[in-house]
Amino acid sequence: MHPALQIAAQLVCGSEMVVALQSSKFSRSKSGIPGYDELVDGGFHKGTVNTITGSSGTGKTVFAGQFINYGIKMGEKGMIITPSESAEYLKREMMSSFGWDFSNLEKEGKLAIVDVTDPVLRLQKSIDADPVDFLINFRKLVERKLEEAKPDRLFIDDLTAFFMAVEQPFKIRSLTDDLFGTIRASGVTSVVTIGTAFGTNQFLEYGADSATVLNRERIGNTLIRSIYIMKMRGSKIANSIRVLDISDEGISVSSLSPYS
Numbered sequence: 001m002h003p004a005l006q007i008a009a010q011l012v013c014g015s016e017m018v019v020a021l022q023s024s025k026f027s028r029s030k031s032g033i034p035g036y037d038e039l040v041d042g043g044f045h046k047g048t049v050n051t052i053t054g055s056s057g058t059g060k061t062v063f064a065g066q067f068i069n070y071g072i073k074m075g076e077k078g079m080i081i082t083p084s085e086s087a088e089y090l091k092r093e094m095m096s097s098f099g100w101d102f103s104n105l106e107k108e109g110k111l112a113i114v115d116v117t118d119p120v121l122r123l124q125k126s127i128d129a130d131p132v133d134f135l136i137n138f139r140k141l142v143e144r145k146l147e148e149a150k151p152d153r154l155f156i157d158d159l160t161a162f163f164m165a166v167e168q169p170f171k172i173r174s175l176t177d178d179l180f181g182t183i184r185a186s187g188v189t190s191v192v193t194i195g196t197a198f199g200t201n202q203f204l205e206y207g208a209d210s211a212t213v214l215n216r217e218r219i220g221n222t223l224i225r226s227i228y229i230m231k232m233r234g235s236k237i238a239n240s241i242r243v244l245d246i247s248d249e250g251i252s253v254s255s256l257s258p259y260s
């Protein structure tokens, strides 16, 4: 809270009011994933960076796509940044699996899509490009696009490959802090998906406001999708692993544990 506000609140109402005001400092942004918000005491804090980690095919892109689609349905403006795969591929996947028509939402001006793999942006990663320079340019691109479109919700799909190429861990840390700082400064509520590769995901999770992990559990001969919350700054979280379901309607969190 702004210090002046805090003093004013203390003068007017005493310290209880300050506590009340502080606890409502972050309002929540509903994820749009049935069953998820209960795990984190009501949804993502507005204006924060939230990572979704998991190996390939665990449902990261579906989770984040649903977060965007839901926000737009609720009248918010969305932005998707695709650093690794082409935006066309993502749009096709979301349309054919769940009927979420991102191309149409883009035409209607409700969704901005930034395709980093588009040669026009001249940001492509080549073997020769210095990954640190690349990430610095990427951060600037994100800053510019957020200023232009002013979205309420942001989804960045799979950042891992970029950071993996940076060799020194301290540089990964500071580049993560720079990027996440830029995102927070814009006020947008963001979901960033990250793959599990050589521990790089840990740096990104460390710098984020919340971290959610998607997995597959082997129960006998069966693989079951699962989800748990690793952390959420300033919030209660559920301490249990839950079953994650993906169907034609999208993704949802069950009240069951894979082990019960």
Ligand SMILES: Nc1ncnc2c1ncn2[C@@H]1O[C@H](COP(=O)(O)OP(=O)(O)O)[C@@H](O)[C@H]1O
Pocket: 054, 055, 056, 057, 058, 059, 060, 061, 062, 063, 097, 098, 246, 247, 248, 249
């Ligand atoms: N309509 C559907 N019903 C059930 N599962 C689906 C459906 N559409 C896609 N899937 C599953 O969702 C998974 C894709 O998840 P995705 O979010 O792309 O993974 P990643 O973590 O790699 O981003 C695949 O395993 C796919 O089989």
Ligand SMILES: [Mg+2]
Pocket: 060, 061, 062, 157, 158
């Ligand atoms: Mg994906």
